[in-house]
Amino acid sequence: MHESNPSAVPQLQQLTFNLAGEEYGVDILSVREIRGWSRVTRIPQTPDYLLGVLNLRGAIVPIMDLRLRFGLQRESYGDNTVMIIVAVAERLFGIVVDAVSDVVDIDQAAIKPVPDMGVVVDTRYLKGLATHAERMLMLLDVEKLMRPEDVQILDAALPAVQQVEVAA
Amino acid sequence: MSAVDLSQFHKTFFDESREGLDAMEAALLALDAGSADTELVHTIFRAAHSIKGGAATFGFTDVAAFTHVAESLLEEVRSGRRPVDAELTELLLRSVDCLRVMLDRSSSGQPVVDAASEDLRAELVRLVSGATAAVATPVTSAAANVTGWEIVFTALPHLLQTGNDPLRLFRELQQLGRLEVVRAFIVDAAPERLAEVDPTACYLGWVLHLHGNVARADVDAVFDWLDGDCELVIHPLAEPPVATVAGVLAAAEGSPSPLPLPLQRRRATDTAAGSKPESAAVSVEGSSIRVGIDKIDALINMMGELVITQSMLSEIGETFQPSQLTRLREGLVQLERNTRELQESVMRIRMLPIGSIFNRFPRLVHDLERKLGKRVKLELHGEHTELDKTVLEKIGDPLVHLVRNAIDHGLESPERRRAAGKSETGTLRLDAYHEGSNIVVQISDDGAGLNREAIIAKALHSGLINASQELGDADVAELIFQPGFSTAAAATDLSGRGVGMDVVRRNVRDLGGSVGVRSVSGKGSTFTIALPLTLAIIDGLVTAVGDERYIVPLISIVESLRLRSDSVRRIAGGGEVFHFRDAYLPILRLHQAFACADAVTDIERGIVVVVEEDGRRVGLLVDDLLGQQQAVVKSLEAHYRRVQGVSGATILSDGSVALIVDVGGVVRLGRPCKAA
Numbered sequence: 023m024h025e026s027n028p029s030a031v032p033q034l035q036q037l038t039f040n041l042a043g044e045e046y047g048v049d050i051l052s053v054r055e056i057r058g059w060s061r062v063t064r065i066p067q068t069p070d071y072l073l074g075v076l077n078l079r080g081a082i083v084p085i086m087d088l089r090l091r092f093g094l095q096r097e098s099y100g101d102n103t104v105m106i107i108v109a110v111a112e113r114l115f116g117i118v119v120d121a122v123s124d125v126v127d128i129d130q131a132a133i134k135p136v137p138d139m140g141v142v143v144d145t146r147y148l149k150g151l152a153t154h155a156e157r158m159l160m161l162l163d164v165e166k167l168m169r170p171e172d173v174q175i176l177d178a179a180l181p182a183v184q185q186v187e188v189a190a
Numbered sequence: 191m192s193a194v195d196l197s198q199f200h201k202t203f204f205d206e207s208r209e210g211l212d213a214m215e216a217a218l219l220a221l222d223a224g225s226a227d228t229e230l231v232h233t234i235f236r237a238a239h240s241i242k243g244g245a246a247t248f249g250f251t252d253v254a255a256f257t258h259v260a261e262s263l264l265e266e267v268r269s270g271r272r273p274v275d276a277e278l279t280e281l282l283l284r285s286v287d288c289l290r291v292m293l294d295r296s297s298s299g300q301p302v303v304d305a306a307s308e309d310l311r312a313e314l315v316r317l318v319s320g321a322t323a324a325v326a327t328p329v330t331s332a333a334a335n336v337t338g339w340e341i342v343f344t345a346l347p348h349l350l351q352t353g354n355d356p357l358r359l360f361r362e363l364q365q366l367g368r369l370e371v372v373r374a375f376i377v378d379a380a381p382e383r384l385a386e387v388d389p390t391a392c393y394l395g396w397v398l399h400l401h402g403n404v405a406r407a408d409v410d411a412v413f414d415w416l417d418g419d420c421e422l423v424i425h426p427l428a429e430p431p432v433a434t435v436a437g438v439l440a441a442a443e444g445s446p447s448p449l450p451l452p453l454q455r456r457r458a459t460d461t462a463a464g465s466k467p468e469s470a471a472v473s474v475e476g477s478s479i480r481v482g483i484d485k486i487d488a489l490i491n492m493m494g495e496l497v498i499t500q501s502m503l504s505e506i507g508e509t510f511q512p513s514q515l516t517r518l519r520e521g522l523v524q525l526e527r528n529t530r531e532l533q534e535s536v537m538r539i540r541m542l543p544i545g546s547i548f549n550r551f552p553r554l555v556h557d558l559e560r561k562l563g564k565r566v567k568l569e570l571h572g573e574h575t576e577l578d579k580t581v582l583e584k585i586g587d588p589l590v591h592l593v594r595n596a597i598d599h600g601l602e603s604p605e606r607r608r609a610a611g612k613s614e615t616g617t618l619r620l621d622a623y624h625e626g627s628n629i630v631v632q633i634s635d636d637g638a639g640l641n642r643e644a645i646i647a648k649a650l651h652s653g654l655i656n657a658s659q660e661l662g663d664a665d666v667a668e669l670i671f672q673p674g675f676s677t678a679a680a681a682t683d684l685s686g687r688g689v690g691m692d693v694v695r696r697n698v699r700d701l702g703g704s705v706g707v708r709s710v711s712g713k714g715s716t717f718t719i720a721l722p723l724t725l726a727i728i729d730g731l732v733t734a735v736g737d738e739r740y741i742v743p744l745i746s747i748v749e750s751l752r753l754r755s756d757s758v759r760r761i762a763g764g765g766e767v768f769h770f771r772d773a774y775l776p777i778l779r780l781h782q783a784f785a786c787a788d789a790v791t792d793i794e795r796g797i798v799v800v801v802e803e804d805g806r807r808v809g810l811l812v813d814d815l816l817g818q819q820q821a822v823v824k825s826l827e828a829h830y831r832r833v834q835g836v837s838g839a840t841i842l843s844d845g846s847v848a849l850i851v852d853v854g855g856v857v858r859l860g861r862p863c864k865a866a
Contacts, residue, residue: 063847064738065826066784067833075830075839077847082839084830114829 032130036152038159039106039119042094046119047128047152048162052108056122059103076116078107085116091167092147108164115168126159128152133161196248201478203244204297208290210237212549215286218279219552231274234282235264239414241289247358252302253292258365259314260285265407266318281317283553284310338367338402338427339409344377344395349419351390360398362412367402399427479579481539489535496528537726538576544622544631545573547586551593551620558597565604565615566597572622577629580725581701585631588694588705592633592717593618595691600637600715610712612636628703629723634716640709642666649675667707671695702728702745730821730840730850733799733812735780736789739848740812741821741840746853748800748807750815755794766793768809770800779811783835783856789813803854810856821850834858 036047037056055078062074062085071090075082085105089096096118105116133150149161214237217230238261245254260282266272288307295302341363345356363369373396380393387393400409406424413422503521506514548570555568577585601607601616608614621632642663649655649669661669669675673692698705702722709715722728730741731750751770758768758777766777777798781789790796790813798809821840826833837852 061846063839063849064784064786065830065833065849066835075826075847077841077845080824080841081829082824082826082847 033127034130034133034161036126036128036159036161037106038123038126038154039104040121040123041088041092041119045123045157045159046162047126047154047159048106048108048117048164050125052110052164053106054109054114055107057105057107058101059099059105059118073118076105078114078116081114083107083114083116085118086167087118089118089120091117110165110168113168117164117167126154128154128159128161136160200248200297203248204293205478207241207244207293210241211286211290211293213237215283215553216549218283218286219556221274221279228268231264231268235261235268238264239411242362243358246362247355250296250302251361253289253296254362255365256285256289256292256307256311258362259311259318260289261411262318262408263314265411269407278317281310281313283556285314339400339404339406339424340372340427341398341400341409342395342421342423343398343413344421345392346419346421347379347388347391347393349392349416352419354416354419356392356394356396359412359416363398363400363409366404366408366412367400370399370401371396372399373397395421401427479540479542485535485539489532489539492528492532492535496525496532499524499528537578537723540579540726541576541723542579542582543573544575544577544582544629545570547582547589548573548620548622550586550590554590554593555597555618558594562598563603564597564601566601567615567617569617569619571620575622575624575629577721578723578725581629581721584697584701585719585721588697588719589620589631589633591691591694592719593620596633596635596637596715596717600635600639602638606638610638625720629721631719631721632716633719634714636714639711639713639715640667640670640707642711645669663709667709670707671705699745701725702743725823727820727822728850730819731799732816732819732842732848733780733797734814734816735784735812736786738784738786739816739842739846740780740784741819741848741850742799742801742810742812743837743850743853744818746801746803748802750797750799752796753793753798753809755792758793768798770807770809773807775800775807775809777809777811778856780851780856781811781813801853803857806857808853808857810851821848823850 035050037050037053038045038047040046060076062076064074065072065084071086071088073085073087073090075084077083087096099118102121103118104120104122105118106122107114107116129152133152135150136148147163147166149163152159152161214234217233217237220227221230221234238257242254242257242261245251245257263272263278263282267274267278272278288310292302292307343356343359349356360369360371375395375397377393377395381387409424413420416422499521503518503525506518506521510518551570552568555566558564559566596618597616601618602610602612604614607616617636619632619634621630621634623630645666646655646661646669649672650657652675654669654672654675655661670691671694673690675690675692695705698719698721702725703720705717705719707715707717728741729744731744731747733740733742749770753768758766759774761767767774768777777793779791780786781791790811793811796811796813797815798811799815800807800809819842823838824840825838826836835852835856835858836849837855838850839847840850842848
């Protein structure tokens with residue numbers, strides 16, 4: 023694992039991956055599985071970035087494309103396209119990235135806040151920035167990605183909308 | 191002694207108490223029917239006693255106090271001092287109802303006692319004390335003069351391990367009269383050295399004084415459960431007591447006795463638990479299921495066979511030669527059989543006997559007989575027929591409605607029955623049995639049957655039919671299921687509750703079932719409900735739209751057809767309609783509703799599936815029909831959220847996911863939303 027540094031500095035293990043030429047990291051503890059691209063079943067009434075759902079050993083798991091989520095273009099899905107299945111509060115979802123690179127240890131203390139500026143990414147999905155092997159690593163906040171609060175708001179709004187429709 | 195969080199057991203207590211009440215009710219009704227079986231009385235008494243004990247343990251003192259009075263009354267019955275009469279059973283039945291309400295309130299943290307429960311309690315108390323005055327006095331004149339009892343209660347070391355709690359006993363005694371702890375002592379058997387003390391053992395004894403005019407039997411009843419767990423000496427109190435509880439506690443504080451600390455600690459946790467029942471109610475959310483051990487054993491057996499098959503197959507796989515092909519095939523066949531049996535066993539775990547619903551009906555019938563002045567003999571058959579738990583929970587209300595209707599409208603009054611040459615007592619028969627992959631529940635009565643003239647008159651009045659229509663018997667029967675049809679003229683306070691037969695039908699349809707009626711004038715009517723074995727699997731039609739596969743539930747499909755483009759008309763707003771069996775139905779293009787690419791857009795090349803939901807029909811345009819399949823329903827909400835127009839997903843044989851169309855939702859989706 024980590025070569026040296028026996029001190030008590032808390033370490034975060036990150037799975038790093040590549041997306042549009044940038045390097046990102048996702049907390050390894052939330053990663054359940056990495057799998058190659060396979061066809062998904064589209065779901066109606068969902069945003070573009072939600073590609074659809076996948077059968078993961080009997081569970082129906084939603085898959086989102088991180089490029090589309092960040093407002094980038096996706097040219098094609100191919101053999102190198104990878105899905106990372108992550109779990110947030112018992113809920114599973116998959117993110118599609120360009121390629122998975124490595125597992126690295128990051129000192130918690132070395133994580134820098136994200137400057138509020140024009141990165142390609144909407145900064146609210148990032149926990150912070152770290153440096154690894156002289157390259158910048160953007161640490162992804164998976165909980166915010168799926169944004170359960172949005173899901174809840176939508177669910178709460180649905181019955182109301184239906185009632186309005188029935189009344190109409 | 192660690193402070194155990196009792197709230198984790200509350201759900202079990204409520205479940206068991208409700209079961210106890212059901213048992214009491216069933217036994218009371220059996221008693222009411224004229225049986226003088228002493229075992230029934232014992233059953234009732236035992237149930238009441240367990241509820242009282244449990245309620246006191248978990249700090250539901252109001253429930254415990256109420257049950258205590260009922261129990262005292264039952265004790266008199268048990269000991270033969272009080273005869274069983276209709277008045278008594280009626281009162282006890284009302285007590286059972288009252289306790290149910292009290293338990294519900296306790297579990298949701300509401301105030302338990304109200305005027306009705308207090309009135310009933312007072313009534314019970316009056317009956318109990320009236321009897322003791324009348325009967326007990328002549329037996330032992332000394333007993334009446336007793337001012338109390340001295341109880342020397344010495345716990346045996348294993349008392350706590352059997353789940354007994356002295357504090358609970360004291361609380362129970364306190365309800366009988368004023369309780370004083372005169373002295374607490376450490377038993378001789380206690381170890382000398384602290385290191386040898388077993389923390390789970392009880393080395394204590396108490397001298398208690400119970401003041402008040404308390405029957406010896408009541409005192410004994412408190413210690414009923416402790417048979418063999420304690421030594422007990424009880425004799426009448428001779429002289430006035432000297433010490434008070436506070437005094438003893440204060441005196442004990444200075445001594446090395448370990449008594450005061452646990453006592454006070456327990457008291458503190460008890461009041462804490464009592465003060466916030468709401469949080470306890472929240473934590474017991476989530477439903478559970480009781481599974482017979484035989485079902486679990488069957489599952490384990492099946493699992494064993496599966497493991498054997500698996501090892502056999504992997505052995506063949508390691509050293510495979512073409513000559514072993516036959517063995518491989520056999521192995522695969524065996525695997526298939528194991529898997530199917532395993533699936534069936536697992537499904538069976540969710541299955542519960544319909545008897546739990548049927549058991550409500552003796553009481554309902556009993557009440558209705560009294561209210562309506564009719565005489566009904568209830569026959570229950572097939573109580574052991576098993577249904578999926580979800581189906582079972584939802585079928586209760588429709589069944590109650592049908593039973594109510596049968597007694598209210600179906601069965602005639604004794605006079606009219608006699609005039610018609612039938613026996614005065616009508617028969618209501620409930621049947622449950624398997625038929626193919628369905629469960630059939632039948633409710634039949636030998637009453638007057640459906641009143642054809644009244645139904646037609648009613649339907650004419652409410653505009654469901656017009657006078658020129660020719661109606662067969664089946665059509666007339668169908669009318670009672672129509673929304674807006676209510677026999678308001680004949681409705682009483684029982685059936686006129688705003689729930690019509692259309693609601694019954696809708697509830698049954700929601701479960702994927704169907705309901706029908708057969709009626710013979712003067713002979714009676716039979717309602718038949720057919721239900722699917724489980725909600726977890728539906729029969730569906732696999733359809734193709736572009737690259738996607740959608741499952742349409744077979745139950746909502748009326749017909750599938752190919753349309754010629756000249757049979758499609760456009761309506762002002764741009765919507766398409768077509769002519770189908772004397773009506774114009776809107777066409778809903780599934781590829782538009784679900785935004786599918788590469789789908790067939792030419793109506794002549796696609797197929798229109800006519801679906802029905804809530805009496806509304808719509809034609810769904812799909813590319814093609816791929817076949818019929820049983821679909822295991824998976825929820826989208828587990829990992830994502832609800833999606834309108836989709837009721838769930840299923841996995842096709844190639845491992846890909848197909849969405850199940852929610853017909854009602856998709857119909858709403860297709861309509862332009864005027865309100866927005």
